Amino acid sequence: MDLLSAYRDMLTIRLFEESLLRCADQGLVPGTIHPYTGQEAVAVGVLGARHPAEWVVSFYRCHGHALAAGCSPERVMREILGRRGGLCGGKSGSMHLADRANRLLGSTSIVAAQLPVAAGAAMAARLDGAGHAALVFCGDGALGAGGAYETLSIAAAQRLPLLVVCEDNGWQDQTASEWVRHLSPTELVGGLNLPHVQVDGNDVEAVRDAATDALAACRAGAGPQVIVARTYLRDFHAQLGEHPPPPYRPEQERRRWAARDPLTVAAGRIPTDLTSLHAEVAAEIDALLLAALAAGEPDPATATTGVSVTADLIGAGR
Ligand SMILES: Cc1ncc(C[n+]2csc(CCOP(=O)(O)OP(=O)(O)O)c2C)c(N)n1
Ligand SMILES: [Mg+2]
Numbered sequence: 001m002d003l004l005s006a007y008r009d010m011l012t013i014r015l016f017e018e019s020l021l022r023c024a025d026q027g028l029v030p031g032t033i034h035p036y037t038g039q040e041a042v043a044v045g046v047l048g049a050r051h052p053a054e055w056v057v058s059f060y061r062c063h064g065h066a067l068a069a070g071c072s073p074e075r076v077m078r079e080i081l082g083r084r085g086g087l088c089g090g091k092s093g094s095m096h097l098a099d100r101a102n103r104l105l106g107s108t109s110i111v112a113a114q115l116p117v118a119a120g121a122a123m124a125a126r127l128d129g130a131g132h133a134a135l136v137f138c139g140d141g142a143l144g145a146g147g148a149y150e151t152l153s154i155a156a157a158q159r160l161p162l163l164v165v166c167e168d169n170g171w172q173d174q175t176a177s178e179w180v181r182h183l184s185p186t187e188l189v190g191g192l193n194l195p196h197v198q199v200d201g202n203d204v205e206a207v208r209d210a211a212t213d214a215l216a217a218c219r220a221g222a223g224p225q226v227i228v229a230r231t232y233l234r235d236f237h238a239q240l241g242e243h244p245p246p247p248y249r250p251e252q253e254r255r256r257w258a259a260r261d262p263l264t265v266a267a268g269r270i271p272t273d274l275t276s277l278h279a280e281v282a283a284e285i286d287a288l289l290l291a292a293l294a295a296g297e298p299d300p301a302t303a304t305t306g307v308s309v310t311a312d313l314i315g316a317g318r
Contacts, residue, residue, distance in 0.1 A: 007263065012281055013067050018037065023289070024242065032094065033080065038169075039061075041231070042137075043068035043137070044064075045211060049208055051133075052070075052102075055105045057106060057114045057134070059114050059137060060095040061137075065107070066097045090302075095108075096108065115164070118135070140168040140185050144183065155224040160224055163211070165227045185226075195214075198228045202260050
C-alpha cells in the first residue's frame with residue numbers, strides 16, 4: 001500500500017475531527033458528535049481494500065468512514081454543521097451520513113442496526129453476480145446486541161459476502177467493555193464458527209492486509225468474515241452541545257494508547273519529513289471549515305425532498 005497516502009488520509013480525518021470538536025466547544029454543531037480520533041487506521045486500512053462498487057454501512061461514529069469512502073470533506077463538514085451544500089442536504093447531521101455516489105449506504109444511531117442493513121447489501125451483491133462484497137463497521141458493544149447475532153447467524157447460513165469490521169475500542173459509551181457481561185467479539189464470532197482475525201487497529205498496514213484477505217475470501221464465496229480491530233478513542237465517546245464529557249477513563253490507559261497513536265505508528269515507517277504535509281492538510285481543513293461556516297442554512301423548501309427510500313437506492317449507479 002502507499003503508506004504516505006494512507007497517512008495523509010488518516011491525518012485529514014484527525015484534523016477534520018479536531019476542527020469539529022473546536023466548533024462544538026463554541027456551540028456551532030447542532031446535536032451530538034461522536035469523534036473518530038484515534039481509530040483512523042481502521043477506516044483508512046479497510047476502505048483502502050474495498051472495490052469502489054462495494055457498499056459500506058456505518059454507524060453513529062461515521063465521519064471517518066465517510067471520508068475514507070471518498071466523500072467530499074467539504075460536503076461532510078457542511079452536513080455536520082447544518083449548512084447549505086451538505087452531503088445529505090442537512091437531513092443527516094453527524095450520525096446518519098449516506099452518499100450513494102461513494103456507495104456509503106447509510107449510517108445509524110441505533111447500536112447494531114447497521115448490521116442487518118449490510119447483510120441486505122451483501123445479499124444484493126450476491127444477486128448481482130459481479131463477485132463483490134458488502135462491508136459494515138460496528139463497535140465492540142454492538143456485537144453483543146441481538147440484531148448482530150441474528151444477522152451473523154443468517155449471513156453465515158446463507159454464506160453472504162459480508163465483511164464485518166468490529167472496532168474494538170474497549171469502551172461502550174462510558175462503560176468499559178470488561179465490565180459488561182456479554183461475550184467478547186471474538187468469543188461471539190468464534191461461537192458461530194465465523195472466520196475471524198484480530199488485528200492491531202492502530203496499524204494501518206496490518207488493517208489493510210487483513211481487509212484485503214477477508215474481502216478476497218468474501219468475494220470467493222467463503223461467506224461472512226469478521227475483523228476485530230483493537231483500537232482506542234483518543235478523545236471521548238461523544239459531545240452534545242458545548243461541553244465535552246468529564247474524563248471517564250484512567251489517565252494511564254489514555255497515555256498508553258496515545259503512545260501507539262495510528263499516526264505515530266505510520267509516521268515511524270515513513271522516511272520523509274511530514275511537517276509540510278501537516279501544514280498542507282491543516283490549511284485544507286481550515287479552508288473548508290471557513291467556507292462551511294460562511295454558508296447559510298439549507299433552504300427550508302428542501303426539507304421534505306429526498307426523504308423517502310425507494311427501491312432504486314441499491315440499483316442506482318450500477
Ligand atoms: C439500541 C441502542 N441501545 C443503546 C444506545 C445508546 N448507545 C449509544 S453508543 C452506545 C455504546 C456502543 O458501544 P460500541 O458498540 O462499543 O461502539 P463505540 O461507541 O465504542 O464505537 C450505546 C449503548 C443506542 N444508541 N442504541
Ligand atoms: Mg466500543
